[in-house]
Amino acid sequence: MATKRILVSDPISEKGVALLADHPELEVDVNTGLAPEELLKIIPQYDGLIVRSQTTATAEVIEAATKLKAIGRAGVGVDNIDRDAATNNGVVVMNTPTGNTISTAEHAFSLLLSLARHIPQAHGSILAGRWDRKKYQGTEVNGKRLAVIGMGRIGAEFAKRAQAFGMTVVAYDPFLSAARAEALKVELAETVDQALTGADCVTLHVPMTPDTKHIINADRIELLNKGALIVNCARGGLIDEVALAAAVKSGRIGGAALDVFENEPPTLDQAVFDSDERIIFTPHLGASTNEAQENVGIQVAEQLRDFFTQGAITNAVNMPSLDAKTAEEIGDYLELATSLGKLLSKLAPHQPDSLRVTYYGAVSELETSAITRTALTGYLTASRQEGQVNLVNCAAIAKSMGLQITESTSAEEADFTELIKAEIVKGDEVYTVAGTFVGSAPRIVNIEGQAVETAIKGNFIIVKNDDRPGIVGTVGTVLADKEINISNMSLSRNKDLGYAVNVIQLDSAADESVINLLTEAPGILAVTAVEL
Ligand SMILES: NC(=O)C1=CN([C@@H]2O[C@H](COP(=O)(O)OP(=O)(O)OC[C@H]3O[C@@H](n4cnc5c(N)ncnc54)[C@H](O)[C@@H]3O)[C@@H](O)[C@H]2O)C=CC1
Numbered sequence: 048m049a050t051k052r053i054l055v056s057d058p059i060s061e062k063g064v065a066l067l068a069d070h071p072e073l074e075v076d077v078n079t080g081l082a083p084e085e086l087l088k089i090i091p092q093y094d095g096l097i098v099r100s101q102t103t104a105t106a107e108v109i110e111a112a113t114k115l116k117a118i119g120r121a122g123v124g125v126d127n128i129d130r131d132a133a134t135n136n137g138v139v140v141m142n143t144p145t146g147n148t149i150s151t152a153e154h155a156f157s158l159l160l161s162l163a164r165h166i167p168q169a170h171g172s173i174l175a176g177r178w179d180r181k182k183y184q185g186t187e188v189n190g191k192r193l194a195v196i197g198m199g200r201i202g203a204e205f206a207k208r209a210q211a212f213g214m215t216v217v218a219y220d221p222f223l224s225a226a227r228a229e230a231l232k233v234e235l236a237e238t239v240d241q242a243l244t245g246a247d248c249v250t251l252h253v254p255m256t257p258d259t260k261h262i263i264n265a266d267r268i269e270l271l272n273k274g275a276l277i278v279n280c281a282r283g284g285l286i287d288e289v290a291l292a293a294a295v296k297s298g299r300i301g302g303a304a305l306d307v308f309e310n311e312p313p314t315l316d317q318a319v320f321d322s323d324e325r326i327i328f329t330p331h332l333g334a335s336t337n338e339a340q341e342n343v344g345i346q347v348a349e350q351l352r353d354f355f356t357q358g359a360i361t362n363a364v365n366m367p368s369l370d371a372k373t374a375e376e377i378g379d380y381l382e383l384a385t386s387l388g389k390l391l392s393k394l395a396p397h398q399p400d401s402l403r404v405t406y407y408g409a410v411s412e413l414e415t416s417a418i419t420r421t422a423l424t425g426y427l428t429a430s431r432q433e434g435q436v437n438l439v440n441c442a443a444i445a446k447s448m449g450l451q452i453t454e455s456t457s458a459e460e461a462d463f464t465e466l467i468k469a470e471i472v473k474g475d476e477v478y479t480v481a482g483t484f485v486g487s488a489p490r491i492v493n494i495e496g497q498a499v500e501t502a503i504k505g506n507f508i509i510v511k512n513d514d515r516p517g518i519v520g521t522v523g524t525v526l527a528d529k530e531i532n533i534s535n536m537s538l539s540r541n542k543d544l545g546y547a548v549n550v551i552q553l554d555s556a557a558d559e560s561v562i563n564l565l566t567e568a569p570g571i572l573a574v575t576a577v578e579l
Pocket residue numbers: 122123124144147148151196197198199200201202219220221222223252253254255258259280281282306307331332333334335
């Protein structure tokens with residue numbers, strides 16, 4: 048395997064870097080703090096990129112990265128990575144979702160306690176030579192009502208800590224089931240407004256999405272109890288900072304703690320910095336512990352290593368995961384599926400409505416969605432420049448073309464112990480190819496509904512002809528005249544409709560002149576050259 052080059056553009060744990068550097072097939076460069084134009088300049092050299100939250104992987108960067116196949120995020124939030132651009136360019140984006148959960152929950156909870164007891168301000172006052180015991184009288188969190196917006200990993204860990212401190216927790220999360228809320232012993236709100244109404248404290252643990260931008264705005268602040276405390280350890284854009292600053296200044300809100308900002312690093316001319324010390328800040332430190340950084344740094348390095356060396360895809364945020372074991376289990380099927388897809392692209396009617404893949408027998412027990420995507424990739428390969436369609440972008444490409452993908456497993460008896468049937472559907476027309484394993488050898492066993500048996504790789508011509516004597520001879524003569532050797536032939540007759548399909552494997556490719564000669568020969572209905 049050619050060496051794969053990985054750029055680490057934000058600081059990650061040394062153990063993670065060493066794990067990559069120690070692998071003979073990988074080369075790793077750590078180059079942090081790059082200006083956007085510097086990143087743009089060097090990114091074309093790299094197959095992989097590892098970031099935290101500082102590097103912004105824009106569409107421009109991803110498009111310039113002509114070799115790039117994977118971006119690893121040592122952390123959770125991927126809002127600094129243009130995922131659509133990555134998907135469209137066939138770049139898999141993986142994060143490490145669990146490694147910093149506890150650290151971030153602990154940081155957010157520390158911020159709540161710091162707010163309730165004015166700890167940073169009191170610390171500063173002592174350093175300034177004051178002894179302000181009255182000014183910094185605080186509030187207990189015990190017995191207070193806490194709204195958790197986003198009850199995922201971090202939200203749930205925060206809630207546990209809050210409950211241990213005697214708080215009542217109400218959660219809003221559109222994806223949280225009543226059963227999970229019950230297990231977490233939290234009240235489930237149906238809307239954000241419901242969760243915020245009457246809350247004394249709010250903590251945010253949602254991703255930054257178009258739906259969550261400014262999820263806390265001036266109107267929603269009005270729903271909170273007077274003097275409420277707000278903690279944001281998720282993303283800056285979740286709070287309308289101008290509205291927050293105004294509410295704190297007016298005393299409507301007791302205080303806020305911000306670990307994250309709409310623009311990072313923030314400039315001090317922003318409204319939140321003019322709040323009479325009632326807003327406290329940390330510079331995006333949620334995940335900054337030794338433990339979290341070791342977790343996510345090692346994990347992201349392992350994920351990229353396994354991606355480049357074994358084809359495993361873990362924690363992908365723009366395609367389903369495929370662990371190394373599964374990648375190995377289904378590896379042979381992927382080759383077969385690629386060939387079936389390519390075959391369909393050559394033989395089936397153009398401008399189809401859908402690609403339908405059906406699994407019979409043992410294969411239906413495996414990770415078939417990856418096999419389906421592989422068949423789709425094979426099918427679409429010819430539609431783009433070489434190497435531009437892959438497992439990451441095939442679904443997006445199909446969608447943009449209006450091609451539906453359907454996948455099913457069938458308990459019906461097939462002629463084989465297992466079978467993958469791939470079909471192109473266009474109106475009432477269905478064009479079928481199918482493949483299986485004969486012993487351990489992958490074989491194409493059906494073309495256009497006709498039983499054949501042929502290898503899945505090589506140069507072929509597929510001849511459809513009237514079912515009458517002499518045709519095989521004609522084909523043989525044309526090929527012999529062009530000095531093309533036949534290595535295998537599989538003939539299948541459709542007696543009812545009076546035609547035959549002949550799959551002929553060749554030692555070398557048949558060029559256009561051969562195809563033209565064969566097409567013109569009497570009795571031959573269609574000839575297609577296929578390289579699989
Ligand atoms: N300050 C820091 O250093 C760190 C910040 N983060 C941020 O924290 C966020 C949460 O992280 P995790 O808990 O690990 O993610 P998660 O994916 O486990 O939880 C996010 C939760 O938000 C919910 N959600 C999505 N849209 C919502 C909406 N419109 N309203 C309410 N809930 C919604 C989801 O259903 C999910 O349960 C990350 O997206 C990241 O932005 C994460 C780690 C460190």
